[in-house]
Amino acid sequence: MQDKIDEMITHMSHSHQQMARVLDAERHVVVRISQIIHELPDSDPDFDGVSGIIESSGQINKNIIAYLGGIADLEEALAETLSQVVRELGSYEEE
Numbered sequence: 001m002q003d004k005i006d007e008m009i010t011h012m013s014h015s016h017q018q019m020a021r022v023l024d025a026e027r028h029v030v031v032r033i034s035q036i037i038h039e040l041p042d043s044d045p046d047f048d049g050v051s052g053i054i055e056s057s058g059q060i061n062k063n064i065i066a067y068l069g070g071i072a073d074l075e076e077a078l079a080e081t082l083s084q085v086v087r088e089l090g091s092y093e094e095e
Contacts, residue, residue: 004088005088005089008084008085008088009085012081012082012084012085015077015081016078016081019074019077019078022074023074026067026070026071030067
């Protein structure tokens with residue numbers, strides 16, 4: 001039984017390392033996006049009128065929603081794996 005728990009914890013450790021790599025990559029993307037946004041001119045941007053501004057705002061909102069959805073999925077995956085470990089450790093202590 002202990003071997004199975006050790007295997008599960010090892011597997012979860014590898015999963016968490018991969019998730020950490022994904023978060024680090026996303027961090028680099030966010031840093032680059034912020035650099036790009038910083039370089040945008042503050043005055044007189046040409047968005048082709050109000051419709052262009054609305055379209056650009058919609059695209060930004062979609063990207064933010066997709067990013068937050070990805071982080072929520074990651075947190076959910078972490079919670080599921082940790083709850084499995086806690087359950088296994090609890091059953092191990094009962095034995």
